[in-house]
Amino acid sequence: MAGRRLYVNADTPVSEVCTFVQGLHGRVRNAAVAASNSVCRARTLGSLDQQLRSVAASLEKTSLGEPIAIKVAPGPETGQIHVTFLPQPGPRLGSDAGLDARLDNALSLQGEQVVADERGWPSWGLGAGGLAGLGQNSLSGTLRATRLGSATSHRFENRQPPCMTFEMTGSGTNLSQSFGPCQVSKLGAVTCSGASKRHSVRLETASRELLPDNGSSEAVLTCPLRSTKSSVSYNYLYDGREDSGAGLGEIRKASVEWSGFLGDVELARAEGILNFSKRLFSGVGSISTACGLAIPLADSASAVTPWEDRYFLGGALGGPATRFPGFACQGIGPTDDRRTPSEGSCQANGGFPDQLWPLAGPSAEVVTREAALDHVGGDAMASAMATFQWPLPMPPLPIAGGLRLHGIIFGGVGALVRQVHPSVFQDLADEVRASCGAGIGTSLPGGGFLGITWVNPLIAKPGDKQRKLQLWLSLGLLL
Numbered sequence: 001m002a003g004r005r006l007y008v009n010a011d012t013p014v015s016e017v018c019t020f021v022q023g024l025h026g027r028v029r030n031a032a033v034a035a036s037n038s039v040c041r042a043r044t045l046g047s048l049d050q051q052l053r054s055v056a057a058s059l060e061k062t063s064l065g066e067p068i069a070i071k072v073a074p075g076p077e078t079g080q081i082h083v084t085f086l087p088q089p090g091p092r093l094g095s096d097a098g099l100d101a102r103l104d105n106a107l108s109l110q111g112e113q114v115v116a117d118e119r120g121w122p123s124w125g126l127g128a129g130g131l132a133g134l135g136q137n138s139l140s141g142t143l144r145a146t147r148l149g150s151a152t153s154h155r156f157e158n159r160q161p162p163c164m165t166f167e168m169t170g171s172g173t174n175l176s177q178s179f180g181p182c183q184v185s186k187l188g189a190v191t192c193s194g195a196s197k198r199h200s201v202r203l204e205t206a207s208r209e210l211l212p213d214n215g216s217s218e219a220v221l222t223c224p225l226r227s228t229k230s231s232v233s234y235n236y237l238y239d240g241r242e243d244s245g246a247g248l249g250e251i252r253k254a255s256v257e258w259s260g261f262l263g264d265v266e267l268a269r270a271e272g273i274l275n276f277s278k279r280l281f282s283g284v285g286s287i288s289t290a291c292g293l294a295i296p297l298a299d300s301a302s303a304v305t306p307w308e309d310r311y312f313l314g315g316a317l318g319g320p321a322t323r324f325p326g327f328a329c330q331g332i333g334p335t336d337d338r339r340t341p342s343e344g345s346c347q348a349n350g351g352f353p354d355q356l357w358p359l360a361g362p363s364a365e366v367v368t369r370e371a372a373l374d375h376v377g378g379d380a381m382a383s384a385m386a387t388f389q390w391p392l393p394m395p396p397l398p399i400a401g402g403l404r405l406h407g408i409i410f411g412g413v414g415a416l417v418r419q420v421h422p423s424v425f426q427d428l429a430d431e432v433r434a435s436c437g438a439g440i441g442t443s444l445p446g447g448g449f450l451g452i453t454w455v456n457p458l459i460a461k462p463g464d465k466q467r468k469l470q471l472w473l474s475l476g477l478l479l
Contacts, residue, residue, distance in 0.1 A: 010046025015079030017042050021197065022163060023087045023114065023125050023148045024068070028094070030241055032068060032085040035059055039083055048081065059085075067092075071121060086148060087125065089116035097448070097475045101237075103253055103273055103319040105134040105475045114148075122148050134473065135318025135329070137178065140171030165191040173308075179315075179330040180374065181220055182211040183308055198238050205230040205262065210307050217374040219336035223307045224264060231259035231267075241277075248284065251275045265306055266297040275320050283390025283406075288320040291382040295420050310377030313416050313433075316453065316470045324383060324414050325472065326435030326455035331465030333416035333431070335373040373463050380424050383414030389449060392440070406443050408451060408472070411436035413459075434459040439472055448475040 019036035021029055035055040042048035052070060059068050067088035075082045093111045100106040112127030125146040132139055147164040167190075173183040185208040193200035210225045234256050241249035253273040260266035271292040277284060292311050296303040312322055315329030324332060387410040397403040412435055415428040435458055441451015453472045460466055 008045055010044060010049070012045045013079060014043055014045060014048060014081055015077070016075070017048060017081045017083060018075060020082065020084040022084055023122060023146060024085060028068070030239065031059060033239065034241075036083065036085065052083070069122065086122045087112075087114045089114045089120070089122050097444075099251075099319060099475065100131060100133060102133075102136075103251070103275075103321060104136055105317060105319060105473065107132045107134070107475075124148065133173070134475070135315065135322055136173050137176055137329075138171060138173040139175060140169055142167060142169040144168075163193045163197065165189075165193070167191070177211075177213055179328065181213065181216060181307065184209050184211065185308070198236060200235045200237075202233045202235060203231075204233070208306070208308055215338045215340070217336035217338050217376070219334075219376045220307070220374055223304060227265050227306050227308075228263035229259050229265040229267075229306075230262035231257050231265075232261075233257035248277050248279065250277075260297050265309070266303075267294060267305065267309055268297055269294045269309060271321065273320050280388065281390070283388055286387045286389075287385070288323075289384045290321040292321070292380070293420055293424075294379040296379075305379050307377065310379065311381035311416060312375070312377045313381060313383060313414050314375075314465070315467075316455075316472045320385070321381075321383075323385065324412060324433070324435070325410065325437055325453060325470055326412075326457040326466060326468070327433070327460075328465035328467050330375050330377070331467070332375065332414070332433055332461075333378050334376050334418040335463040336376055338372045338374050375463075375465070376418070378416040378418045379420045380417045380428060381415070382428050383412065385410060385412035389443065403442055405440060406449070406451070407438065407440055408449060408453070409436075409438045410453075431461070432459060433457070433461065433464070441472065444475065448473070 017040050019039055021032045021036065024032055035058055039048070039051045039055060042051050052072070056070060069086045069088050071084040071086060073082045073084075074080065091111070091113050095107070095109045097107050100108070108129060108131045110127055110129035112125050114122045115124040115126065117123040125144075125148060127144050127146075128142065129144070130139070130141050145166045168188050170186050171184070174180055175182055185206050187204055187206035189202055189204040191200050191202045206229050208227050208229065210220075210223055212220045212225070236252070236254045238250070238252040241251065251273070253271075255269075255271050257267075257269040269292070271290070273288070273290045275286065275288040277286040294305050294309050294311065296305050312330040313324045313333060314322070314327040314331035316323060316325040317329065322330075387408060389406050389408045392405045392407050394405060397405065414433055415431040417424065417427040417431050421427060435455050437453050437455030439451045439453030441449055443449055449472060451472050453470050455468055455470060457464070457466050457468075
């Protein structure tokens with residue numbers, strides 16, 4: 001039986017409209033966040049009703065076929081209204097191209113069953129997903145259970161409870177071993193986040209393994225090849241990009257992590273990332289900065305930061321914390337000499353340790369000094385980059401539905417140091433690199449760019465792997 005209807009005057013004042021986004025991911029979440037900005041401006045119930053109707057119609061067009069529920073409830077204070085954007089109960093399957101939680105370029109596929117409470121509002125999301133990180137050359141699979149903010153308990157009727165996520169993940173990084181050793185890990189985590197999901201606390205335990213090849217340097221082999229890490233971290237993420245198809249807006253990310261109460265790793269780690277994009281003239285300009293510190297907490301003077309917790313720079317495929325065009329992926333910073341096969345294994349050269357493995361065939365190339373180095377990362381990193389992208393004054397190409405070519409120019413500076421000392425700022429200044437370049441390509445949905453770039457490293461150090469011609473790929477925002 002339908003409940004009794006209550007009629008309220010449209011001119012009834014509203015003191016504050018609080019908006020929350022729960023259980024949504026990727027571009028769908030960005031669409032809901034962008035739509036919620038207009039809802040916050042309502043100051044009467046009538047204008048709030050009009051805004052909600054407009055937002056519902058807009059989300060129906062931009063939510064990529066994923067149904068979204070909008071829950072409206074009174075807040076704990078007089079005149080306060082809570083508006084929550086949630087997934088509709090039932091199964092859903094989605095894919096996305098953009099930035100993952102580490103702000104790395106990634107392709108993801110997720111399936112989820114959203115369970116409703118007795119009132120019909122979503123209460124749990126049970127799902128599984130796979131993710132391919134392009135910058136990190138990684139694959140991961142995750143089982144996840146998320147307790148959404150719409151709880152059945154009456155004590156949460158007038159306020160938003162925290163959102164709890166329970167997660168089990170298996171992953172592999174640098175699977176091709178093209179820029180260092182492969183890393184595999186298994187982890188379990190519990191994340192507690194506020195209703196806005198900007199602030200979260202994460203408890204995590206992980207089992208990790210480093211898989212060096214036969215020629216890995218001594219610096220790689222002296223790292224912990226197997227480690228168990230338990231950590232607690234505070235994370236802040238503000239995603240203010242507009243859902244305008246260009247990914248314009250601001251992203252701020254910061255994290256502080258401490259590990260050492262269980263497991264082999266004793267470490268303090270902090271990181272901050274800022275990216276801002278806006279329209280300039282006929283194009284789009286972007287500025288991104290990143291910095292990070294990792295400090296081993298073990299008493300031993302020989303304590304080293306595990307490979308998985310170090311910072312790396314280089315390449316044109318990663319996110320704002322790792323991207324540095326003009327250099328190979330993870331091709332900047334401290335190095336160590338790789339071993340010859342005779343040093344790595346007697347079986348590698350037929351059982352004669354004092355002989356080098358013979359190069360077969362007349363087309364075999366001599367191993368260069370660049371290829372004989374392992375870039376081992378560092379404990380401190382800082383970088384900044386500026387870009388400008390604009391459509392070229394030429395007709396669309398008669399391929400791919402009228403592909404429109406864009407130009408891009410960019411410049412960046414960055415530094416990476418092996419260990420953190422009191423003179424860390426001077427150490428970073430001494431290790432600074434710089435590059436600038438230009439390219440041509442096409443824009444991608446959500447602010448991405450795909451093209452070919454030519455880069456000139458302005459400042460480089462011995463041992464850096466320089467790359468002047470590079471493929472540039474960014475997903476989700478312009479870097």
